[in-house]
Amino acid sequence: MFRGVRGALRTLRRALCAAVLLVPLVLGLGVPSAQAADAAGAAPAPAADAGAGYWHTSGRQILDAAGQQVRVAGINWFGFETANYVVHGLWSRDYKSMIDQMKSLGYNTIRLPYSDDILKSGTVPNSIDFSSGKNADLQGLNSLQVLDKIVSYAGQDGLKVILDRHRPDAGGQSALWYTSAVPESTWIANLKALAARYSGQSTVIGIDLHNEPHDPACWGCGDTATDWRLAAQRAGNAVLSVNPDLLIFVEGVQTFNGVSGWWGGNLMGVGQYPVQLDVPNRVVYSAHDYATSVAQQSWFSDPTFPANMPGVWDTYWGYIFKQNIAPVWVGEFGTTLQSTVDQKWLAALVTYLRPTAADGGDSFSWTFWSWNPNSGDTGGILKDDWQTVDTVKDGYLASIKAAGFPGTGDGSGGGGGGDGGGSTAACAAAYAVSSDWGSGFNADVKVTNTGTSALTSWKVTWNFTGAQQITNLWNASYTQTGSTVTAVSTADNGKVPVGSSASFGFGGAPGGGGVTGVSCTGA
Numbered sequence: 271m272f273r274g275v276r277g278a279l280r281t282l283r284r285a286l287c288a289a290v291l292l293v294p295l296v297l298g299l300g301v302p303s304a305q306a307a308d309a310a311g312a313a314p315a316p317a318a319d320a321g322a323g324y325w326h327t328s329g330r331q332i333l334d335a336a337g338q339q340v341r342v343a344g345i346n347w348f349g350f351e352t353a354n355y356v357v358h359g360l361w362s363r364d365y366k367s368m369i370d371q372m373k374s375l376g377y378n379t380i381r382l383p384y385s386d387d388i389l390k391s392g393t394v395p396n397s398i399d400f401s402s403g404k405n406a407d408l409q410g411l412n413s414l415q416v417l418d419k420i421v422s423y424a425g426q427d428g429l430k431v432i433l434d435r436h437r438p439d440a441g442g443q444s445a446l447w448y449t450s451a452v453p454e455s456t457w458i459a460n461l462k463a464l465a466a467r468y469s470g471q472s473t474v475i476g477i478d479l480h481n482e483p484h485d486p487a488c489w490g491c492g493d494t495a496t497d498w499r500l501a502a503q504r505a506g507n508a509v510l511s512v513n514p515d516l517l518i519f520v521e522g523v524q525t526f527n528g529v530s531g532w533w534g535g536n537l538m539g540v541g542q543y544p545v546q547l548d549v550p551n552r553v554v555y556s557a558h559d560y561a562t563s564v565a566q567q568s569w570f571s572d573p574t575f576p577a578n579m580p581g582v583w584d585t586y587w588g589y590i591f592k593q594n595i596a597p598v599w600v601g602e603f604g605t606t607l608q609s610t611v612d613q614k615w616l617a618a619l620v621t622y623l624r625p626t627a628a629d630g631g632d633s634f635s636w637t638f639w640s641w642n643p644n645s646g647d648t649g650g651i652l653k654d655d656w657q658t659v660d661t662v663k664d665g666y667l668a669s670i671k672a673a674g675f676p677g678t679g680d681g682s683g684g685g686g687g688g689d690g691g692g693s694t695a696a697c698a699a700a701y702a703v704s705s706d707w708g709s710g711f712n713a714d715v716k717v718t719n720t721g722t723s724a725l726t727s728w729k730v731t732w733n734f735t736g737a738q739q740i741t742n743l744w745n746a747s748y749t750q751t752g753s754t755v756t757a758v759s760t761a762d763n764g765k766v767p768v769g770s771s772a773s774f775g776f777g778g779a780p781g782g783g784g785v786t787g788v789s790c791t792g793a
Contacts, residue, residue: 319675319676319716320334320336320338320339320340320631320673320675321334321338321340321378321428321430321673321674321675321676322334322335322336322472322675322676323335323336323472324472324475324515324516325340325475325476325517326517326551326552327517327551327552327553327554327596327597328551329594329595329596330590330591330592330594330595330596330597330598330632331597331631331632332517332554332597332631332635335472338631339630339631339632340631340672340675341378341626341630341631341633341635341672342378342379342430342432342599342635342636342637343376343377343378343379343626343635343636343667343670343671343672344377344378344379344380344381344429344430344432344636344637344638345372345377345379345380345381345637345638345640345641345651346380346381346383346434346601346602346637346638346639346640346641346642347359347368347372347380347381347382347640347641347642348382348383348436348640348641348642348645349383349642350382350383350384350385350388350413350417350436351383351384351385351436351437351440352385352440353396353440354395354396354397355387355388355393355394355395355396355413355440356395356396356397356398356413356416357382357420358397358642358644359641359642359652359656360395360397360398360399360404360405360408361397361398361399362399362655362656362657363399363404363656363657364403364404364405365405365408365419365420365423366423368641369420369423369424369427369429370427370787370788370789371659371786371787372429372641373427373428373429373674373700373788374701374732374784374785374786374787374788375651375659375664375784375786376668376671376672376674376784377429377638377671378428378429378430378671378672378673378674378675379429379430379431379432379475379637380420380424380429380430380431380432380637380641381431381432381434381478381601381637382417382420382431382432382433382434383434383436383437383481384417384433384434384435384436385435385436385437385438385439385440386435386437386438386439386452386456386457386460387439387440388413388414388417389414389460389463389464392412393412393413393414394411394412394413395408395411395412395413395416407419414467418467421468421471421473421474422473422678424473425471425472425473425677425678426677426678426698426720427674427677427698428674428675428676428677428698428700429473429674429675430473430474430475430675431473431474431475432474432475432476432477432478432519432601432637433464433468433474433476433477433478434477434478434481434519434601435457435460435461435477435478435479435480435481436481437481438451438452438456438457439451439452443481443482445483445484445485445486445487446483446486446487446495446496446498447479447480447483447487447498447501447505454501454504457480457505458504458505458508461477461479461505461508461509462508462509462511462512464477465477465509465510465512465513465516466512466513468513469512469513469515471678472515472678473678474516475516475517476516476517476518476519476554477509477516477517477518477519478519478521478556478601479502479505479506479509479518479519479520479521480498480501480502480505480521481521481534482521482532482533482534482558483498483521483522483523483524483533483534484523484524484525484533484534485523485524485525485530487523487524488523488525488526489522489523489526489536489537489538489539489540489543490526490539490542490543498523499520499539499543499545502518502520502545503545503546503547506518506520506545506547506552506553507547507548507549510547510548510549510552511548514549516552517552517553517554518545518547518552518553518554519554519555519556519599519601520545520553520554520555520556521534521535521555521556521557521558521601522534522535522536522537522538522539522540522555522556522557522558522586522587523536523539524536526538526539527539531567531586532557532558532559532560532567533558534556534557534558534601534602535557535558535559535586535587536586536587537555537557537586537587537590537598538585538586538587540555540590540595540596541589541590541593541595544595544596553596554596554597554598554599554635555587555590555596555597555598555599556598556599556600556601557586557587557598557599557600557601558600558601558602558603559583559600559602559603559619560602560603560604560605560648561604561605561609561611561612561615561616562605562609562611562612562615563605563606563607563608563609563612563647563648564604564605564647564648569582570611570615575611575614576614576615576617576618579615579618579619579622580618580622583619583622588622588634591634597635598634598635599634599635599636599637600619600623600634600635600636600637601636601637602637602638602639603616603619603636603638603639604638604639604640604645604648604649605648606647606648606649607649607662607663607666616666617666620666620667620669620670622634623636623670624670625669625670626669626670626671626672627669631672633670636670638651638667643656649663651663651664673702674700674702676718677698677700677718677720678720695721695723695725695792695793696719696720696721696722696792697717697718697719697720697721697725697728697766697790697791697792698717698718698720698790699715699716699717699718699730699732699788699789699790700715700716700718701713701714701715701732701785701788702714702715702716703783703784704775706781706782706783707781708780708781709779709780709781710741710777710778710779710780710781711738711777711778711779711781711782711783712775712776712777712778713775713776713777713778713783714773714774714775715730715757715773715774715775715776716771716772716773717730717759717766717771717772717773717774717790718766718769718770718771719766719767719768719769719770719771719792721768721792722768723768724765724766724767724768725764725765725766725792725793726764726765726793727758727759727764727792727793728758728759728764728766728772728790728791728792728793729756729757729758729759729790729791729792730746730756730757730788730789730790731754731755731756731757731787731788731789731790732754732755732785732786732787732788732789733753733754733755733785733786733787734753734755734778734783734784734785735753735782735784735785735786736753736780736782736784737753737780738753738778738779738780738782738783739778739779740755740776740777740778741776741777741778741779742776742777743757743774743775743776743777744774744775744776745760745762745763745772745773745774745775746758746759746760746763746774747760748776757774757776759772766792
């Protein structure tokens with residue numbers, strides 16, 4: 271995202287009106303979702319977990335280590351690319367509570383922008399609040415070690431991470447992948463260093479090589495100084511030389527054959543000049559797309575808008591997916607939602623990206639911009655208090671959210687930045703709505719032993735975001751006080767070996783079933 275560089279951009283956000291909560295329906299990947307449960311409220315058979323291990327591509331699909339389709343349905347959390355040298359919001363909250371909230375809202379992947387500055391020795395984060403025990407395990411760490419912690423905890427929670435080389439330095443965006451101060455050699459060396467740092471940690475599924483190349487960057491022109499496609503091949507092969515399991519995310523440019531679009535959003539040249547890497551089945555193309563709160567484009571004033579938008583997206587990047595060339599990931603899209611045009615744009619884009627209920631993982635992948643409320647021309651999923659969810663904005667994304675992934679159970683920070691793991695008895699809970707028919711819903715909860723010793727019992731707690739009440743629950747006992755529910759293991763499923771899982775399910779009413787604050791404690 272090119273924040274703060276366009277004087278004409280709208281930079282002030284107005285608070286959005288409260289609206290009916292549109293709860294994300296978290297659905298299985300790889301196969302169409304089950305139909306609504308019958309009147310008796312019977313829970314459908316759960317789908318096999320998807321997303322384990324490293325991923326690869328096959329045609330337009332992203333597949334996990336077992337060959338199951340997966341869909342990236344995530345969020346951008348920026349800050350490492352700024353002079354704070356760390357994700358924003360830690361001045362307000364604990365990083366684990368943020369990641370837990372992302373998961374509870376149905377996001378399954380975090381895109382983490384960074385600048386090359388964080389790889390300089392001695393770069394330390396600032397603006398982290400350590401009071402009242404917040405972020406306690408980040409004290410004394412440098413920026414890379416904090417990144418390790420975030421990656422580790424996201425993996426525990428069953429979220430994947432995409433690293434995004436957003437800027438060469440904290441000073442601002444660059445049109446090309448290099449500058450006089452940060453040459454291509456440094457860019458590639460740092461990409462390799464990060465790829466090697468997270469080798470063997472499949473939480474990090476890939477690297478977005480450079481954010482929003484734009485004029486004079488070209489695609490297929492053959493000039494090694496400006497041809498982004500050739501640079502992406504050089505960098506992608508360098509990354510794969512040290513970590514061949516990673517996906518290589520390649521953004522577009524601004525202009526191809528005289529036709530311009532969003533920075534990084536023009537992938538028209540892929541059909542003629544595809545990115546070709548030494549390791550097959552690793553390329554995912556990435557588009558960025560925005561609304562009028564970022565900048566005006568000609569298509570917004572077309573008299574047929576928004577009916578014209580699918581054709582626009584087909585031209586710039588959608589054809590890659592539709593022609594089965596490669597997967598497409600919309601790495602950034604966002605808006606303040608202040609204008610009717612923007613509201614229509616977002617509704618049309620969500621429809622274009624294909625609903626999970628109909629298409630499962632055979633869909634466009636995406637990460638919304640942004641989690642942060644302090645993105646001047648888009649705002650965020652969180653409001654300015656860094657706690658309250660903008661339920662209107664989040665609700666637009668409900669139909670394209672997708673299931674989370676198996677947690678790693680790895681409590682240590684990667685690359686030597688960890689603390690050797692947590693307590694011996696530990697667990698993580700993954701909550702998913704399996705069906706919703708309006709007047710009621712069914713949900714499944716999976717409890718995974720993330721500690722170093724077998725569990726003898728566990729307790730899961732969450733808060734409903736609406737007025738939902740549990741109507742029946744199986745494989746656990748429970749209490750509910752207001753919106754807070756506590757489920758406790760039974761004698762049959764309380765004993766969970768290290769790395770193994772137990773599960774329970776329930777029915778509730780009315781429909782929806784969105785939750786926050788999912789936590790698990792084990793003994």
